[in-house]
Amino acid sequence: MKSVNFEVNRNDLRQSRVETVPIDAAAAVASGKAVLALDHFALTANNITYAAFGDQMSYWDFFPAAEGFGRIPVWGFADVVASGVEGLAVGERIYGYFPMSSHLVVEPGRLTPRRFIDVSEHRKALPAVYNSYERVAADPAYSRTGESVQMILKPLVVTSFLIADFLDDNGFFGARQVLVSSASSKTSLGLAFCLKRLAAAGVTVIGLTSPANRAFVETVGYFDRVVTYDAIDGLDPAVPSVYVDMAGSAAVLTKVHQHFGERLTYSCRVGGTHWEGLAKRMDLPGARPKFFFAPEQIAKRHGDWGPGGLEQRFAGVWDELTGSVEDWLAIEDHHGPAAIKAAYHDMLEGRVSPATGLIMSLKS
Structure with missing residues (x-):
């Protein structure tokens, strides 16, 4: 063999x-x-x-x-x-x-x-x-016919669900909007879907993306608003904000931190889709960027919700999401x-x- x-x-x-x-x-x-x-x-x-x-x-x-x-x-x-x-x-x-x-x-x-x-x-x-x-x-x-969607989306949406739950569990760190880079990525789309569903009332979810992907992200419709990277400076810097960094781009991370300054209440590093310009440790205004480690939130929720609690809650999100993906995937x-x-x-x-x-x- x-x-x-x-x-x-x-x-x-x-x-x-x-x-x-x-x-x-x-x-x-x-x-x-x-x-x-x-x-x-x-x-x-x-x-x-x-x-x-x-x-x-x-x-x-x-x-x-x-x-x-x-x-x-x-x-x-x-x-x-x-x-x-x-x-x-x-x-x-x-x-x-x-x-x-x-x-x-x-x-x-x-x-x-x-x-x-x-x-x-x-x-x-x-x-x-x-x-x-x-x-x-x-x-x-x-189901055998559902294997493709499961492989493509389920691991990503688990991460999306856990990030959304982490932010909700922490009162969104006092923020009124969540900015998500690499908004066209499937993890970001899943996060936007979960934030809409998981008690995110009053919190605006903004997808940051390239001009080339803007139309696609808007068509999917999971984000409240879609903004291109070159238009970040047009956002209101006075609004308390959380940044979820799926891109990993040093340039975008710097731009977001410098624009919002101390009004950036939490900076959550997750992905590296912009892998060539990955951010290193930098001295930036606002909250210090911290990596999101999904197993920690899993362990916390197993303690909070008991056996099967996390799985049951995720299953509800997964069932709803898979009902909508055939429109864009x-x-x-x-x-x-x-x-x-x-x-x-x-x-x-x-x-x-x-x-x-x-x-x-x-x-x-």
Whole structure:
């Protein structure tokens, strides 16, 4: 058995390669592990964020590669093709966090009818939310036809939901408006949707985007208002504001902070869609930028709401959102290493329409 791996240079994301490596399935089974064959996965701007913050946020550590290279994490569906784990059968369908590869060897532990945890030694210190794999046969909401939308949007909308909940939980830090950069990204669109739904009454949600993407963001209709980056200085600087930074752009971050100054009550760093001009530690007016770490909010809400509380609340948002995405989301399927390489570089260079959802498979 062999795995086909798509890898990128950790110091130069424009350099990529495809490597084929052997997998000793018999040894994996004998040691109580399982081999998963990745059927397909989604590629979004969020995966570029994983790469841009690979060292800073330990994303490279989940799926180690040769020195200097990394395997970008993605969300997708796989089938168990070899198993040395009692209760985990060959042929089971699995959803979760994978590398851009055709296969993954996992060490399943803490099996329940709904999920298992990859307890591989190198993953034990990493956030548990990324190590959990869903066994779809026990998921009443699962449908084979819904896999594409789930892969493209669900991981992003979970983050959107948690950011919206975090802001609401903190009274929006006294702000009357929320500014969201990279407004055409699917995480930003999800955030706008969640903020409208989650007790954000009286708080205006403004999407910041490029002139090229303005019409698309306005057409989707989730934001209260859409403003291009070159028009930020036209916003009222006296309005107490929160900035949610999906772009990661040093230039946009600086512009927002300098424009609002002390009226910027919270600055939340999330993404890196503008990966070439990423902001470093800077001395800026207003609230000091802080990274949003989703697992912390998950842990807090598990404590606040008890078992199943977070999942139940998210399910309501997810059901509503998926009812509206067919109006703006067009899904494209790409197969084989060459197609994936081309699609990755298109995503990296910003050549993919925000209305497009890319589904990838390393199977030719």
